Amino acid sequence: MAVAAPALRADGVTKRYGDRRALAGVSFEAGRGELVAIIGPNGAGKTTLLQILAGSLRATDGAVSADGAVGWVPQQAAIYGKLSVAENLRLFARLERVGDVEAAVDRMLDQTGLRERAGDETGRLSGGNRQRVNVAVGLLAEPPVVLLDEPSASLDPRQREVLWEFVGGLAGRGTTVVYTTHNVAEAERFADRVLVLADGELLFTGSPGELQQAAEGEDFEAAFVAFLRERGH
Amino acid sequence: MRWLLLKDLQILRRSPLLVSLLVLYPIVLAVLIGLALSAGPAKPRVAFVNLVPKDATTFELGGEKLDAASYADKLFESIDPIRVKTRAEAVDLVRSGDALGALILPRDATERLQNTINLSGGPPPRVEVLYNAEDPVKRRYVEATIESRLSEANTLLSAKLTTIAAKYIGIVVSGGTFSLLGQTIDVLGLRRSQAVIDGVAAGLPADSPQRAALAQVSRFARLASDNLDVSKPILASIGSPVRVKQTIVAGKRTPLDAYAVAVAVTISLMFVTLLLAAGMLALEREEHAFGRLVRGLVTRGQLLVEKVGLAASCACAVTLLMLAGLGLFVGLDWSRAPLWLAALALGSLGFAAMGVAIGGLAREVRAASLLALMLSLPIAFLSLVPSGSVSAALYRVIEVVSALFPFKPALQALNAALNDADPGLAVPLVHLAVLTVAFTLIARLALRRFD
Numbered sequence: 001m002a003v004a005a006p007a008l009r010a011d012g013v014t015k016r017y018g019d020r021r022a023l024a025g026v027s028f029e030a031g032r033g034e035l036v037a038i039i040g041p042n043g044a045g046k047t048t049l050l051q052i053l054a055g056s057l058r059a060t061d062g063a064v065s066a067d068g069a070v071g072w073v074p075q076q077a078a079i080y081g082k083l084s085v086a087e088n089l090r091l092f093a094r095l096e097r098v099g100d101v102e103a104a105v106d107r108m109l110d111q112t113g114l115r116e117r118a119g120d121e122t123g124r125l126s127g128g129n130r131q132r133v134n135v136a137v138g139l140l141a142e143p144p145v146v147l148l149d150e151p152s153a154s155l156d157p158r159q160r161e162v163l164w165e166f167v168g169g170l171a172g173r174g175t176t177v178v179y180t181t182h183n184v185a186e187a188e189r190f191a192d193r194v195l196v197l198a199d200g201e202l203l204f205t206g207s208p209g210e211l212q213q214a215a216e217g218e219d220f221e222a223a224f225v226a227f228l229r230e231r232g233h
Numbered sequence: 234m235r236w237l238l239l240k241d242l243q244i245l246r247r248s249p250l251l252v253s254l255l256v257l258y259p260i261v262l263a264v265l266i267g268l269a270l271s272a273g274p275a276k277p278r279v280a281f282v283n284l285v286p287k288d289a290t291t292f293e294l295g296g297e298k299l300d301a302a303s304y305a306d307k308l309f310e311s312i313d314p315i316r317v318k319t320r321a322e323a324v325d326l327v328r329s330g331d332a333l334g335a336l337i338l339p340r341d342a343t344e345r346l347q348n349t350i351n352l353s354g355g356p357p358p359r360v361e362v363l364y365n366a367e368d369p370v371k372r373r374y375v376e377a378t379i380e381s382r383l384s385e386a387n388t389l390l391s392a393k394l395t396t397i398a399a400k401y402i403g404i405v406v407s408g409g410t411f412s413l414l415g416q417t418i419d420v421l422g423l424r425r426s427q428a429v430i431d432g433v434a435a436g437l438p439a440d441s442p443q444r445a446a447l448a449q450v451s452r453f454a455r456l457a458s459d460n461l462d463v464s465k466p467i468l469a470s471i472g473s474p475v476r477v478k479q480t481i482v483a484g485k486r487t488p489l490d491a492y493a494v495a496v497a498v499t500i501s502l503m504f505v506t507l508l509l510a511a512g513m514l515a516l517e518r519e520e521h522a523f524g525r526l527v528r529g530l531v532t533r534g535q536l537l538v539e540k541v542g543l544a545a546s547c548a549c550a551v552t553l554l555m556l557a558g559l560g561l562f563v564g565l566d567w568s569r570a571p572l573w574l575a576a577l578a579l580g581s582l583g584f585a586a587m588g589v590a591i592g593g594l595a596r597e598v599r600a601a602s603l604l605a606l607m608l609s610l611p612i613a614f615l616s617l618v619p620s621g622s623v624s625a626a627l628y629r630v631i632e633v634v635s636a637l638f639p640f641k642p643a644l645q646a647l648n649a650a651l652n653d654a655d656p657g658l659a660v661p662l663v664h665l666a667v668l669t670v671a672f673t674l675i676a677r678l679a680l681r682r683f684d
Contacts, residue, residue, distance in 0.1 A: 056528040072528060078521040082244040094236045095530040121247070137525070 007032045007176040008053065008070070008145045013062035015048050015200075022048045023200045025062065030193075032067075032144070035171045036178045037191035039224065041233060045200040046180040047075065050149045053178065071143035075150040075180075077134040081123025085114050085133050088122055089140060096141045108136040111166070128159035135163070139170070146170060148179035152186060164190045188220040196224070198233040234531060237539045241513055245547075255509065255547070259501035259555040277375045280323040280335035280363075281314040285342050292347040299393070301343050308336070308382040312375070320361075327365045334375040337361040350394065399465045406458045423461070427454035494559050495648040496617070499580065502552045502647075503609050503640055506581045510544035510588025511601035514676075518596050523683050533680050537673055540589050545581035552577055569650060572658060576646035579665040583639030586672035593679025609640070616641040639668050 006029035015023040023045045030036045038046045051057035053064055054072035079088045089105040098104045109115040112132040117125065122133055131154055138146060148167070152160045168190065171177050181187055187194050188208040196204035196211065204211055204227065208220055215230065217223025245252055291298050308314075315332050317323050323335035338360055345358035362379055366372045404411055408422025421429075434447040517523040517536065527533055556565065556573060588605065595601035616635040620628055635641040646661035648654040 051524070054528055056524040072525060074521055074524055076521040078525040080240065080244060080520055080522060082247045083240065087240075087243065091236055091240050092525070092530075095526070 005032060005067075006030060007034075007067045008178065009065045010049070010053060011063045011065075013049065013052055013059050013064060015045070015052060015057070016060045021200050023052070023059070026197070026200075026202045027062075028195055028202065028205055030145070030176050030178055032176055033171050033174045034176050035167070035190060035192045036176075036195060037187035037193070038178065038180045038195045038197055039182075039184055039187050040197035041228065042182075043199075044197040046197055047149050048200075049197065050147050050178070050180055054147050066145050068145065069141055069143040071138040071141065071146040073135050073138035073146065073148040073151060075153060077122070077130040079122050079130065079133050079137060082121060084119050084121055085109070085125070086118040088133055089136060092137045093140045098141055104140050104142075108140060111139070112136045113162075127154040128156065128162075131155060131159075131163070135166070143175070145176045145178070148177065150180055150182065152181065152183065160186070184221045184224045196227065198228055198231070203227070203231055203233075234535050234539050237526075237531060237536070238543055241539070241543050244513075244516075255505050256551055256554075259498075259505065259551050260558055262497055262501055262555070264558065276311060276313040277333045277378065278315055278331065279312040279375060279379070280326040280332040281309075281316050282318065282320055282323045282335065282337045283316075284320075284340040285338055286340065289343055292343045292350065297393075297397075301338075301346070308379070308386070311378045311382055324363060327363050330365060333365050333372065334379065335361075335363040336379060337363070346390075402461050402464055406461045423454045423458035427451050427458070430454065490563050491652045492648060492654075494556075494563050494565070495644060495651050495654075497559070498552050498555055498577075499640065499644040499647050500613060501555055502548055502577065502580050502643060503584050503613065505551050506544045506548035506584035507588040507591065507605040507609055508602055509547055510540050510585040511592035511595065511605045512598050513543060514540045514589045514592030515595055515598045515601040518683050519598050533677060537589050537676050537680070540592070541582065541585040541669075541673065544585040544588055545578070548581040548584065549574075549577045552581070565651065569653075572650035573647070575662065576643070576650040576658065579662045579669070580639065580643030580646055582669045583643060583665040583672070586669040586676065587639055589676040590672045590679055593676045593682065596682060608638075612638045613640050616644060636664070637668075639665055639672075642668070 008030040010029075011027050012025045013023055013027070014021070014025050026045075026049055028036075038049060040046055048057065052059045053066075054070055055064075056072065080091070083091065086105055086109065089108055090101055093101040093104045109118055112135065114129065114132055114136070117129060122130055125133070131151065135148070135151065138148070151167070152163055155163060164186070167177055167179070171192075191208060193206060194204070194208055194211055195202060204214065206214075211227060212220050212223040215223035215227035217226045285301065290301050292301065293299075314336075315326060317326065320337055323332070323337060326332040327335050339358075342358045342360065345355060347353075348355045349357045360383065362376075364372050364376060401411070403409070404420050404422065406423050408420055408425045410417050410419050412418070430447050430451045434444050434451065437444045437447070514537070517526065523536075526536060531539075553573070559565070560567070591605050591608065592601045595604045612635065615631050616638075618628070618631050622628075623631070642661035642664035645654075645656060646658055646665065649656070649658040649661065
């Protein structure tokens, strides 16, 4: 599916670990302000694809291009437990070479609602708050593209709602958001487009409604399972 | 990179237990070693039974009265005596472990000694020594201490006998008096005998047949006095017939306590640097921050350099503090402080590079700390194996293995910096620089396991 002005583009991305193939020529594009969910069973290659898009893992073959910096929010909070919320944000803002470090830290404290916890060590925060800091670090440099790996995995339902509201706000402001999730209901609710990945192959790209129609399930989750079964996964 | 360094220092500041251990460990080690060096080994407790009657502790040698107790005092300089009255009490003390050994001076010890000195016949005096062999190391120590002190006492007696024998020879040669069985005996002596004979011969007619006979006796007297004079140094040499000339052919003479300081500081340097470097690198992965960092924020090489620099700087500061602490107990030459710094700096860099290699391979903080300990202890022990204690082939293998790790060159560098010991400072410093590069490269390869 071609996008008019892609903010992110993957072209034939392949990753092999020895004889094992993790990704097999995955190609897709994501437009500005688009919310793209990557779904698939365990071991499908979702995290590997996101790591390659983020630049933290090198592809065996293929190419990735982005319109500007790419923000990266790994599945497990990649922050330092012994540092406070503000110190983590300040450290990564400096490493990202953000122009006005303190302004960026203030902005992220406001956006994530963590201002009152700014001085707390992140190791003492709840899983949800740690994840908020994790997301905030990925957004410090105000990247036009943000990649989130299972962002809601460790959150309770209320925290998930807050997160998706926040992510929706990002997309509303023109940021391209690509995320992986196991929760297909989230993909249905919060994605403009879904990519279905299984055994390293991209099996489907389209809107959640198109996927449901393609597999003719009672609901989106049933359609997704039927879709995978029809293709031998 | 400086922000990463600052971050690591903040993390260390917020880990008071870890920092306390890293700082306190070398200080405690320094104090313990210092106390051990300044206090010396504790005296072993030995039961002592003196069965010699109080009025018979003296013996006579060459007209001089000597007290056997003064020879026992020599022994007590090396042992802590538990004085008991009977042999049975001594045996009980040794059996119970309260004493490591027992020394029993029999009732007839001085009497037998007197007979031996007087050449009156009979067996020589004999002391009895009992050991508790439950602890072979302590038993060997007590055995060696008692044997060496008894040997000293024998040597002192032998020297006394030699002096008296020389005095008698002097009387035979030059004449004089001595006491025997309460009587003073005047001895003419060979020299005065010769003078008397020469005087008598001079008064005889030149053709007197007795003159030739007296000339013969006079020649004998001169010959005898001249040769007996020579016997004095011969007697003196009997006391210690073999002398030792010591020559060092390899290595300089380093006092044992100064070498112990070098070993203690090197071991502390190794532990602090290895644990810090390995732990801090593994922490980047454990906190899942590695992936975020290396996607353009810092390179893998910069990350390694930062960890090596952090661990080396901290360890250098801590071990310098340790050296200052040890300086309170052992005389250190502070004018050599710049050389200490060079040795500590290169040593800590070598250990830090090895530490990041361990951290890269282990990937988890606990596993990295465990691996650091498991690797460093055997390497340190191997590096301390002295030549000659194992076969030549095995020692070659040990030398090669030791050369592959920073402990031995770090110890050599520190020993050279502290004590001007062989092989000097330059060779181990170059060795450490090479190991630093090699281990950093291994760490760089190991970082692939972080992905």
